[in-house]
Amino acid sequence: xxxxxxxxxxxxxxxxxxxxxxxxxAAIVSSVDAVLGRSATLPCDIDxxxxxxxxxxxxxxxxxxxxxxxxxxxxxxxxxxxxxWSDPMVFGPRAYFVTVSKPAALTLDGVTxxxxxxxxxxVDFRTTPTRNFAINLTVIVPPHQVLxxxxxxRDIVGIVGPLEEGADLVLTCEVRGxxxxxxxxxxxxxxxxxxxxxxxxxxxxxxxxxVKAVRREHLNSTYKCQASNTKLMMPAEKTVRLELLxxxxxxxxxxxxxxxxxxxxxxxxxxxxxxxxxATVTWTRDNRDFRRGKFLEEGNETVVISSVTFSxxxxxDGTFLKCLGDNPKLPGFSQEDSFKLNVVSCGEIFTSNGYSxxxxxxxxxxxxxxEKETDRRLFADVYWENRNE
Numbered sequence: 001x002x003x004x005x006x007x008x009x010x011x012x013x014x015x016x017x018x019x020x021x022x023x024x025x026a027a028i029v030s031s032v033d034a035v036l037g038r039s040a041t042l043p044c045d046i047d048x049x050x051x052x053x054x055x056x057x058x059x060x061x062x063x064x065x066x067x068x069x070x071x072x073x074x075x076x077x078x079x080x081x082x083x084x085w086s087d088p089m090v091f092g093p094r095a096y097f098v099t100v101s102k103p104a105a106l107t108l109d110g111v112t113x114x115x116x117x118x119x120x121x122x123v124d125f126r127t128t129p130t131r132n133f134a135i136n137l138t139v140i141v142p143p144h145q146v147l148x149x150x151x152x153x154r155d156i157v158g159i160v161g162p163l164e165e166g167a168d169l170v171l172t173c174e175v176r177g178x179x180x181x182x183x184x185x186x187x188x189x190x191x192x193x194x195x196x197x198x199x200x201x202x203x204x205x206x207x208x209x210x211v212k213a214v215r216r217e218h219l220n221s222t223y224k225c226q227a228s229n230t231k232l233m234m235p236a237e238k239t240v241r242l243e244l245l246x247x248x249x250x251x252x253x254x255x256x257x258x259x260x261x262x263x264x265x266x267x268x269x270x271x272x273x274x275x276x277x278x279a280t281v282t283w284t285r286d287n288r289d290f291r292r293g294k295f296l297e298e299g300n301e302t303v304v305i306s307s308v309t310f311s312x313x314x315x316x317d318g319t320f321l322k323c324l325g326d327n328p329k330l331p332g333f334s335q336e337d338s339f340k341l342n343v344v345s346c347g348e349i350f351t352s353n354g355y356s357x358x359x360x361x362x363x364x365x366x367x368x369x370x371e372k373e374t375d376r377r378l379f380a381d382v383y384w385e386n387r388n389e
Contacts, residue, residue, distance in 0.1 A: 029134040034111045035142060035232050042135045044121035045103040048128045054079070057124040058097065060106055062090065063117050070106060072097045113139050140230045143178035143205075146238045148225055160223070161243035164330065169211040169218075169242065173225035177203055182229040182236075189221055219244045219276065246302075247333040249274025251325040256339035260312045267309045270337065272325030274302060279325045281306035285341075286319045317343035 034040030046055045058072035069090040073083040079099075086095045094109045108115060121133040148156045149172040156171075163169060173195075175184050184207040186195045195209040207225065211218070221242045228235035252271050260266055272279040278301055283290040293310025306323065322338035 028132075029136065031136045031138065033138050033140055033230060033232060034108070034115075035140045035230060036111060036113065038111060038232070040108040040111045040115065040137060042106040042108065042119055042121070042137065043103045044097075044105060044123065044133050044135075045131070046099065046123050047103070048125045050128060053125050053128050055123060055125055058104075059122045059124075060097075061120040061122065063119075070095055070097065072099075111139055113141070115139060140232065141177065141179040142229065142233060143175045143182045143227045143236045145174075145176040146225055146227055146236050147174045147176075148172070148223075148238050148240055149174070156240050158240060159243050160240045162245045162329070163214055163242070164245045165216055165247065166213050169209075169214050171209045171211075171223055171225075171240070173207045173209070173227075173238070175205045175207075175225075175227040175236070178205075178227065178229050180229050181205065182227040185226050185228075187222075187224040187226060190224070214242070214244065216244070216246055216274075218242055219246070244276060245327065245329050246274060246276040247327055247330055248272055248279050248325040248335045251323055251335040251337045253323055253337045253339060257342075259342045259344055260316075262314050262316075262343050262345045263311050265309055265311050267307055268321065270306045270308075270323035270325075272304045272306070272323075272335070275304070275325060275327045276301055277327070277329060278302075279304045280328050282324045282326070283308055284322045284324065285316070287322070290321065312341060312343045314343060314345055316341045 030043065032040060032042055042060075044058065044060075046058060048055065054074070056075050059068040060070035061067075062069050067087075069087040071083075071085045073085070077083075082099075084097060086092055091108060095106055097106050098104060106119075106121070116137055116139040119135045119137060121135070123131040123133075125131075148160075150156050150160050151168070151170045153172075160169070160171065171186070173184060173186065175182055181199065181202075182205060184197060184205045186193050186207060186209045188211075193209065195207040198206045198208075200206060205227070209223065219242065222239055223242065224237055224239040226235045226237040250271075250273050252273075254269060254271065256268075257266065270281060270283075272281055278299070281297065281304055283295075283306070290308070293308050296307045296309075297304060299305050304325070319341050320338050321341055322336055324334050324336045326334040
């Protein structure tokens with residue numbers, strides 16, 4: 001009888017030893033990523049799968065440690081009265097086992113780099129065999145700095161430029177830090193564009209974007225550098241807007257009167273379009289500054305309407321009134337429009353009626369230029385007045 005008992009004890013011991021490797025091999029392994037400084041969720045399914053069964057104990061281990069670092073004890077008490085214990089030397093109050101989620105999970109706040117590793121969740125049931133889960137926790141370190149430089153190496157904040165139309169645009173994005181190595185991308189107006197990517201050492205990624213001969217339509221385009229190494233948080237990014245210097249496209253005097261009556265008021269308008277920044281408008285008469293009359297200017301950054309109200313003098317006849325539009329930042333690229341002034345005067349003409357016995361006839365002549373609204377033609381009305389002396 002003694003030998004039988006000893007043999008039985010030896011068999012139980014061997015069985016227990018061989019069960020441990022089997023449980024480890026049968027463990028369900030999953031991977032979990034967590035962002036440095038944020039929360040991690042380590043899943044552990046505690047559902048026995050049998051209605052009559054219930055969980056007794058949940059134990060959490062780290063790596064190859066044999067002592068648990070967290071326990072959830074339901075033995076001898078209702079499930080909602082379970083006792084939570086967290087090793088103060090490992091997680092302390094940062095960890096809490098949440099059972100309302102499906103599956104249940106150990107939530108870890110304020111993740112640090114030291115938290116990275118393999119964790120094992122062991123679930124003991126009343127009748128169901130013990131269940132093990134292995135979780136490989138990886139801590140993601142997001143990039144900590146995104147910088148954008150222009151052609152001259154100047155750090156850009158908000159606006160790049162202004163560049164002259166036709167110039168080349170070169171933007172360099174530097175991303176520092178991040179584990180794993182972040183992906184650095186350029187977006188133009190929210191559309192992905194290709195740049196030249198280079199890794200410098202282990203902690204610096206560079207992406208250079210070159211845009212040849214920027215055009216007028218590139219004005220106010222946005223260029224965004226984006227760095228990302230996880231889907232758990234929004235990418236780190238920096239956006240700049242392109243400012244351009246644009247030459248005037250056109251200068252137009254819409255209405256050029258064919259005739260003007262001396263001493264009468266006329267308003268002449270000039271429209272300058274396409275300049276950025278706002279164009280400066282200059283009026284000249286025979287290439288000399290024209291400052292006579294009242295000047296008014298209105299418009300916006302790309303369209304300027306300048307008006308001059310003046311009374312022509314007889315000596316203005318035959319001269320040229322010119323409107324010039326300039327970009328104050330791009331001298332030498334002005335546009336212009338002009339017309340010749342045809343100035344007439346109101347005069348008195350004395351003639352005879354051709355009869356030797358008749359009275360003299362005083363004839364007054366008056367000519368007025370009128371703009372006809374329907375077809376904008378000019379016509380003259382001649383008024384005659386006969387007065388008998």
